[in-house]
Amino acid sequence: MFYSIKQSSRLWTFLVFAIFACLAALPAHAHVGSPDVYAEGNAGPYKLFVTVRPPLVIPGVAEIEVRADAAPSASGIEITPIPLTGEASKHPPVADVMKQSAQDKQFFTGTLWIMAPGSWQVRFLVHGSQGDGVLSIPLPATARGTLGMQTNLGIILAVLGAFLILGIVGIVGAAVQDAQLAPGTEASKAARMRAAVAMGVAFVIIAGMVVFGYIWWNNDAQQYSANVYKPLNMRAKLTADHRLKLNLADPGWLKARRLDDFVLDHNHLMHLYMIREPNLDVVFHLHPDQIAPGEFEMPLPSVLAGQYRLYADVVHANGFPETLVASLTLPAINGVPLTGDNSAGTVPPIALSSSSACVAPTGKPRFQFPDGYSMMWDNPEPQPAKTPELYQFSLFAPDGKPASDTGLYMDMLGHAAFVKTDGTVFAHVHPSGTVAMAALMMAEAQNQSPKQQQSKPGMDTSGMNMQGMDMSGIEHSGHQPNVVGFPYGFPTPGQYRIFVQMKHGQTVETAAFDACAKPAKVQ
CATH class of the missing domain: 2.60.40.10 (Immunoglobulins)
Known part of the structure; x- marks a missing residue:
């Protein structure tokens, strides 16, 4: 009987370990792979x-x-x-x-x-x-995953649990066999048999409780996993007349999520970055129009052939932002001219490094544009992952002096996209940070009266179109600084490309700077 109990305890140990097995976290958030x-x-x-x-x-x-x-x-x-x-x-x-x-x-x-x-x-x-x-x-x-228990801790708890169950079974056997015996009296064969039966029954009952607990735990974990954030699905298609069609679908997350409640953010319902992979040498910042709930469409501009990764930012009416991802292989397209806020840039291919070491560039990198203007990265020192930093860039005129005709591009002094070379990280960042401007204005509207609201330097709020907010009296034109900063922290170590856009006159310039994030500091 003792052997059977020992064997069963091993099964119990396995069950406990299975209960506490780790579950992988799902990389999903409003920004791809960049939840902070x-x-x-x-x-x-x-x-x-x-x-x-x-x-x-x-x-x-x-x-x-x-x-x-x-x-x-x-x-x-x-x-x-x-x-x-x-x-x-x-x-x-x-x-x-x-x-x-x-x-x-x-x-x-x-x-x-x-x-x-x-x-x-x-x-x-x-x-x-x-x-x-x-x-x-x-x-x-959002719940982005489940917290798993460390393997070593799970083994320790399983061993302790095995001793506990053996102890309970032993106590039951001792109670049945020896509790009523006089001191010095040996238990009879019948008493030993009753004890063995009692121990077997106790083990079956406790094992059943363990199995029941495992089933309950597993069902509860499955219900929780159903609530882990699932971004909207996006399917991209190119029509015969070179129109880009985007179809959104809800995989099921929160019941309240809809496909027809998107709000204007910088005067657009969707901001789409289209980046050619793997060299990250072509980038488009486009704004498809919504033609039906969950359907967006636009004629494409001229495009170089290749495989493109699409990142689409939308904001729901409750202020919840989402970044949707799709891939699309495109032929060479002789498309329509870029108009409005749509822009594009062609940059040198990124130099992928096989080394994990981060090396600071010599001096301050400068990106030269065909029209003679240039952009400089003012603080290129490599930073550890998850370290807050204000990444600062400056725009210069052809004569090398700070640009004096800098303007606002979609209400902001600049836009930046931080992209990891393996495609696991994408973040569209403004001078105010990683937050969606529509959501930021909802929050700020609750703190101040409309007359008290003021814009951050380098930001024009006239294009936000948020109901209930009075934007009269805000300066929309005139000279703007030639320097812009973007608050951000690389979420994981590795190679990144930073696409930075600034505007002078009627020209939107798109520069690319290569960055490397070191391993995060040990706390």
Whole structure:
């Protein structure tokens, strides 16, 4: 009987280990492979650089970092998680106080529980030498995977569980066999048989409980996995008359998600980056028109033949952004001229490196355009993955002086796309950060009256077309700075290409800079 119990305990150990087996996380988010939120904005007189690392699972804890400018100085920051839209957005919970660094008084850290998937905002209330200021940063919250248990910990718990079950069975046997015996009396053969039967019954009952627990756990895990974020599917097709057709389909995630509730972001329902692979040497920034719910279409401009990866940004009415991905092989096309906000760029092929080491470029890389203008990357030093950084670029005129005719391109001083060479990372970034501008304006509208709303330098909000927001009186023209910065952090180590777009006069320039992210710092 003891041998059978021992054998059964091995089965129990296997079951426990299977229960705690790790499940792979799914790489899906509003930005492909880049879930962290980086943003720069003003909370009244205080300028903040915000990093929000959303939880992998929902409910879960978001990690938040804030770097405040030294002047004027911030003495304290409170943070609050609030739904971006709906009645709950009007009733915020009690704020949490961020921890101020003892070594760096302008660096703050904090955590917030995010209790449900959907479109959230983190509201920052800043206290300082010039009173209080408020800033809200949108946070798309999704369950992106499941948290697995470490293998070593699973083995330890399985072994401890095996000892526990053997102990329970042994206690039952001892209770039946020896509990009523007088001291010094040996158990009879009948008593030993009753104990063996009792131990067998106890083992069967406990094993049944383990199996039942495994089934319950597995069913619960499957139900949770069904709620893991699944982006909208996008299928790309080229028609005989060289029109690009995009069909969106919902694979099933949240029941409330729709295909007919997209809102204008920079005057467009969709922003489409089309990048030729594997050399990343051709890039288009296009804006297909919606012709029906879930259907977008546009005539293509002239295109070089090749395999293209398509990244399409859309924003739902509740402020939730999504980036949809598709691939399409295109022949050489003699298409329509680029008009409106559509733009394109042809750049040298990326030099793929077989080495994992990051080497800083010599000096500051400069990209030369055919019309004599050039763009410089001002801070090209390699950064570790998941490190917040303001990537800064400058536009120069043909005479080498800072461009004096810089203008706004789709309401912004610049647009950037951070693309990993293997296609696993794509992020469309603005001077305000990785957040969708439509969602950012929804959040900011709740903090200030329309007359108090002000744009970030280098940003024109007239093209956002957000209901209920008064954009009158905002400066739309005139001289703009020739320098633009993009808050971002590379999510994983490896090679990246940064496409940067700035405008001078009526010309949109597209430059490409190659970057390398080092392994993340060990905390």
